[in-house]
Amino acid sequence: MSxxxxxxxxxxxxxxxxxxxxxxxxxxxxxxxGLRARRKDPNVLHPGDEVAxxxxxxxxxxxxxxxxxxxxxxxxxxxxxxxxxALRLVGHDGxxxxxxxxxxxxxxxxxxxxxxxxxxxxxxEVPMSVDAATLEVGAHRWELRLGHLNPLEETxxxxxxxxxxxxxxxxxxxxxxxxxxxxxxxxxxxxxQAREGLEVTGALCARTIARLRDRHGA
Amino acid sequence: MARGPAPQTLAAPRPRPAWxxxxxxxxxxxxxxRPLRPLHLDLGFDPDAPDPALQAKLDAFxxxxxxxxxRTGFAVLDLSGPTPRYAGHxxxxxxxxxxxxxxxxxxxxxxxxxxxxxxxxxxxxxxxxALFQRARERWVAAETPxxxxxxxxxxxxxxxxxxxxxxxxxxxxxxLRFDAKATAETKEVHEHWGGVDLERIFDPAGxxxxxxxxxxxxxxxxxxxxxxxxxxxxxATFAKWDLAALGLAPRPIADWPFADRLATMIGFSHNxxxxxxxxxxxxxxxxxxxxxxxxxTPDQGGLWLGNPYWINPxxxxxxxxxxxxxxxxxxxxxxxxxxxxxxVMKDKLVDPAACREMRRLMRKGQGLHxxxxxxxxEGWDPPLTQAxxxxxxxxxxxAPERLAxxxxxxxxxxxxxxxxxxxxxxxxxxxxxxxxxKPADVSDVAHVRRRASGGRxxxxxxxxxxxxxxxxxxxxEVACAIDKAVDEVNAPP
Numbered sequence: 001m002s003x004x005x006x007x008x009x010x011x012x013x014x015x016x017x018x019x020x021x022x023x024x025x026x027x028x029x030x031x032x033x034g035l036r037a038r039r040k041d042p043n044v045l046h047p048g049d050e051v052a053x054x055x056x057x058x059x060x061x062x063x064x065x066x067x068x069x070x071x072x073x074x075x076x077x078x079x080x081x082x083x084x085x086a087l088r089l090v091g092h093d094g095x096x097x098x099x100x101x102x103x104x105x106x107x108x109x110x111x112x113x114x115x116x117x118x119x120x121x122x123x124x125e126v127p128m129s130v131d132a133a134t135l136e137v138g139a140h141r142w143e144l145r146l147g148h149l150n151p152l153e154e155t156x157x158x159x160x161x162x163x164x165x166x167x168x169x170x171x172x173x174x175x176x177x178x179x180x181x182x183x184x185x186x187x188x189x190x191x192x193q194a195r196e197g198l199e200v201t202g203a204l205c206a207r208t209i210a211r212l213r214d215r216h217g218a
Numbered sequence: 219m220a221r222g223p224a225p226q227t228l229a230a231p232r233p234r235p236a237w238x239x240x241x242x243x244x245x246x247x248x249x250x251x252r253p254l255r256p257l258h259l260d261l262g263f264d265p266d267a268p269d270p271a272l273q274a275k276l277d278a279f280x281x282x283x284x285x286x287x288x289r290t291g292f293a294v295l296d297l298s299g300p301t302p303r304y305a306g307h308x309x310x311x312x313x314x315x316x317x318x319x320x321x322x323x324x325x326x327x328x329x330x331x332x333x334x335x336x337x338x339x340x341x342x343x344x345x346x347x348a349l350f351q352r353a354r355e356r357w358v359a360a361e362t363p364x365x366x367x368x369x370x371x372x373x374x375x376x377x378x379x380x381x382x383x384x385x386x387x388x389x390x391x392x393x394l395r396f397d398a399k400a401t402a403e404t405k406e407v408h409e410h411w412g413g414v415d416l417e418r419i420f421d422p423a424g425x426x427x428x429x430x431x432x433x434x435x436x437x438x439x440x441x442x443x444x445x446x447x448x449x450x451x452x453x454a455t456f457a458k459w460d461l462a463a464l465g466l467a468p469r470p471i472a473d474w475p476f477a478d479r480l481a482t483m484i485g486f487s488h489n490x491x492x493x494x495x496x497x498x499x500x501x502x503x504x505x506x507x508x509x510x511x512x513x514x515t516p517d518q519g520g521l522w523l524g525n526p527y528w529i530n531p532x533x534x535x536x537x538x539x540x541x542x543x544x545x546x547x548x549x550x551x552x553x554x555x556x557x558x559x560x561x562v563m564k565d566k567l568v569d570p571a572a573c574r575e576m577r578r579l580m581r582k583g584q585g586l587h588x589x590x591x592x593x594x595x596e597g598w599d600p601p602l603t604q605a606x607x608x609x610x611x612x613x614x615x616x617a618p619e620r621l622a623x624x625x626x627x628x629x630x631x632x633x634x635x636x637x638x639x640x641x642x643x644x645x646x647x648x649x650x651x652x653x654x655x656k657p658a659d660v661s662d663v664a665h666v667r668r669r670a671s672g673g674r675x676x677x678x679x680x681x682x683x684x685x686x687x688x689x690x691x692x693x694x695e696v697a698c699a700i701d702k703a704v705d706e707v708n709a710p711p
Contacts (some may be wrong), residue, residue, distance in 0.1 A: 043223060059495055086225035092350075094229070121225045139348040140230045148225075171229030173236065173358065184236050211426060216481075217226040 001056040006049040011081040012042045014128045026051060028205050038154050044162075044218055047149045082125040085146070088217065089120045092171070094218065096120025100137050113217040148171055149218060152209045163204050166216040167192060219478045237391035237642055238502055238538075239360040239383045241333075243510045246569055248427065249336040251299060255400070256512025257411050259549050262302055263295065265553050269303035272296060273674035276305050276702035290685050293556035294700045297564065297677040305703075306553055314686040315550035316652030317487045318661045320551065322521050324484055324579065326504030326556060327431075327476075328572040330414065331362075331388050333503075337426030349426050350416040357414075359389075360384070372516035378541055387541050394502055414500045419476045436469070484579040484650060494521065501538070511567065515553040519543065520554035555663040555681035563648070563665045563679060580648035580665075588656045645669075660685045660693050670705055 004015050018024040026032060031052030084178060089097040095118045104112045104122070107130050116122055122135065126146060133144045150162040152212045157179030164177040166186045175184040186202035193200045196211050221527060244251035245260075258265055272294065280287045291313055315322070334353055343349045363382035370386075372378045379386050386392075391425035391626040424430025471479060471490045483491035496504070504523050505514065514520035525547035540549040561567040562576050649664030665680045670676050680700055685693045 060251055086223050087228045088225040090227060091228050092687045095232075105383055119225075123225075135228075139351060142228055168230050169226065173234035181249055187393065200551070214229060217224055 003050045004053055004055045006045045006051060008047045008049055009131050009147045010045065010147070011083065012051070014147065015051055015053075017128050018086070021054055024137060025054065027043060029054060039151060041151075041218060044149055044151050046155045046162075048156070079185070079189060082145075083128055085122070085124045085126045087122045089122060089135075089140070090114060090171075097137050097140070103136045105134045105136075106130045108197070152204075159204055163209070163212060166212050169216055170212075234354070234500055235357045235361065235394055237361050237502070238385050238395060239357070240380065240385060240509055241357060241360055241383070241503060241663055243329055243333055243507055244565065245332075245429075247519060248332070248339045248569075251336045254329075254507070254510040256556050257566055258512060260566045261295070261564060265302045265304055265306075265309075268305045269296070269707070272303045272703055273305040275706060276699065279703070280307050280697040286689060290692060290694050290696065291552035291701075292700070293552040293681050294704065295328055295679045296704050296707065297560060297679065298675070302560075303707065304556075306556070309553040309556070310518045310551050310680075311683075312522075312540060312546060312549045312551055313555055313661070314546050314659075315548060316659065316661045316662045317489075318521065318550060318555060318650050318652040318681075318683070319485065320483045320492050320652075321555070321558070321580075321650040322508070322523055322661055323492050323499065323504065324550075324576060325562075326499050326507050326523070327419075327480055327495065328568045328576060329501055329507045330419070330499060331428050332568045332572060332659065332699065334416075335426065335698065338426035338428075344426055346420065346422060346424070346429060349429070358486045373542070376541060376544070378516040385410065392538055394500070414503060415498045418498050428522065431477035431480070432475035434475050436482075438591045471609070472544060481579055487651065492575050496525075506600045507534050508554075511558070513558055513562075517622055518543065518551070518553075519549060520549045520551050522546070522549040522559070524548060536570070542574075546658055550661075550681075550683060552683045553679040555683065556679050558679065559648075559663050559665050560578065560679035563677070578615045580650055581646075584637040590623040659687050660690065662693065662697075666701075672707065672710055674708060674710075676708055 012023040012026055016026045023042060027036065027194060029052060034129050035051060039049065056090065081121060083115050089098055097116055098118050099165045102114055102116055102122055104124060106126065112124065114122065116137065121189065131146045135142045135144055151160040151163050152162040155162065160181050161177055163180040164185055168177065170192065172188040172191055173184065174188045189204065189208065190200050191204045193208060198207055243254035245254050246252050254286060269424060287307060291308035291311045293309040296303040334349060337353055338349050341352060360383040363384050367382035370380050372380060377388050384391055421427040421432045471482065471488060472494050479491040479495055482488045483495060494620055501523055508514040508521040519540060519542040522540040524540060540546045562573050563593045565573045567573060645666065645668040647664055648667050649662060652661035665679045667675065667677045680697065682693060682696050
């Protein structure tokens with residue numbers, strides 16, 4: 001069985017699509033038990049992770065959705081090569097940006113518009129080939145790099161780049177997402193720890209990691 | 219029911235300054251502002267070249283009892299004539315300013331509001347959220363020196379240098395957050411300390427030209443009085459009020475809107491209010507204002523706010539000790555305070571409207587600094603007895619017996635003191651008194667406008683810094699000496 005070495009920006013869905021399988025098939029494969037144990041979340045891989053690939057097999061028939069006789073059935077089929085994007089947007093005061101119009105500009109030119117739900121969540125299906133986008137809600141603007149969120153544990157930078165990205169996503173200031181625990185990262189950690197009622201150390205401890213994961217959502 | 223993966227949280231980006239930097243500050247009409255520059259230039263005097271006549275009088279006063287004048291610094295800027303006259307004694311000595319530090323916080327607040335108004339104009343920003351975002355981006359951008367920026371040495375020992383807008387102390391930038399490990403009491407000091415809590419300061423419905431401080435126009439007797447721990451007499455006084463009968467429910471000062479805290483900090487000298495205000499403002503912008511205004515210079519020091527203005531307990535570690543001497547977390551010089559007060563009086567700081575507001579906050583009517591100012595429009599007076607007021611006043615301003623025979627106005631008591639207790643129409647005083655409770659050293663910064671003989675109107679700014687509790691009477695004597703000196707140098711020929 002061959003393996004794919006993850007590069008920065010790659011996600012399981014993209015790897016799976018490139019090899020003609022679903023992300024679930026890769027994730028659940030016995031050969032990837034070690035990956036599952038290390039990463040827990042299939043959406044968060046780290047550059048260098050090895051993903052075992054299945055042997056190529058016969059083409060599978062596409063499933064057909066059963067149609068009821070006496071009801072209108074809406075069949076929604078995901079576009080091949082899409083991945084889900086789910087973001088909960090909050091303002092400076094921590095309140096969700098609920099029921100607000102948003103604009104999403106994907107790299108490559110496609111533009112979309114929609115409305116956040118009652119919890120401030122944006123849900124979109126984004127082509128696998130797109131790894132960058134700009135999201136705007138009112139005066140707020142985010143530059144998104146899709147698939148670039150690193151894990152918080154078992155990484156060669158001690159989870160720092162993963163923490164940096166999450167801290168930034170949570171509105172704290174980090175000079176760069178580069179895996180280096182510099183002063184701005186330490187300060188952002190202190191701020192997060194103070195805000196969460198944790199011991200303020202400026203260091204990445206197990207409790208801080210757990211809280212970061214919880215607050216960030218991944 | 220939501221489908222798909224659990225969402226990741228994305229908070230509105232809020233760039234936060236990490237280092238102390240020198241930001242852009244402006245004075246004048248937001249439509250055509252000019253950069254804030256050292257105030258003495260706009261006031262038209264050179265503090266290093268005191269007026270010979272005025273200085274000679276102060277020197278004579280000091281020389282009469284030199285041993286008493288080794289600690290207290292004082293300065294006067296006489297604005298009565300066409301040319302300002304400046305004089306001082308130990309006027310560049312760095313001292314702990316006590317509650318005159320609250321005057322410093324007030325300056326920072328109005329400067330911030332004005333700078334935002336200017337930014338809104340410069341970049342045509344009509345939305346407050348967008349203005350806040352842009353301001354934060356610019357504050358953070360100042361941390362990265364322009365390519366090729368040279369290192370400018372500001373002071374050799376201790377080493378203070380700047381690279382573009384970034385200031386370095388001992389070769390390193392100064393962080394805007396505490397180093398201390400958080401405890402249950404102090405973990406809040408880590409919050410917002412470097413950043414400006416614009417959302418807490420400004421009214422979201424207020425627009426951008428200028429932004430409006432949040433306010434509920436709370437009267438002073440809505441204070442949650444037992445926060446006022448340092449003053450037993452005052453607690454006792456407040457306890458006599460029947461707040462329910464007045465229809466008032468006290469609120470902790472932390473719950474008060476920004477403008478109301480500001481008014482209480484100045485008019486009442488409330489001690490928790492500046493802690494909250496300084497936290498909202500962040501220490502960077504306040505100190506950056508002082509540097510731009512020449513109220514702090516690396517070679518002489520000046521106004522420095524390096525602390526969250528606690529009352530008790532003192533924090534285990536402060537943000538930053540004053541750089542030139544490294545002894546005080548909050549510092550001032552008589553020269554800087556006097557200059558700043560004069561600038562507020564002459565509309566030379568921020569803009570005229572802001573200066574009017576600051577003067578109104580400092581306007582003193584009957585009673586001492588912890589009492590509400592008598593508002594000329596409303597005539598509101600606090601329900602204190604004269605005896606209560608006298609007891610406090612005398613503890614601070616007891617004039618020595620040898621001055622007792624002099625006429626009121628000056629001699630027995632300074633105009634500053636007189637204005638604090640007597641409803642005089644011929645004297646207007648704007649001031650901020652400071653009393654360090656343990657020990658009860660005293661400082662004051664004031665502006666006096668009064669009628670003198672011959673129909674002259676005399677105007678002068680005064681700062682008296684750090685009168686030792688052991689020699690309380692010196693405050694009155696210094697103030698009286700200044701009053702007399704100003705009178706004499708302005709006497710008709």
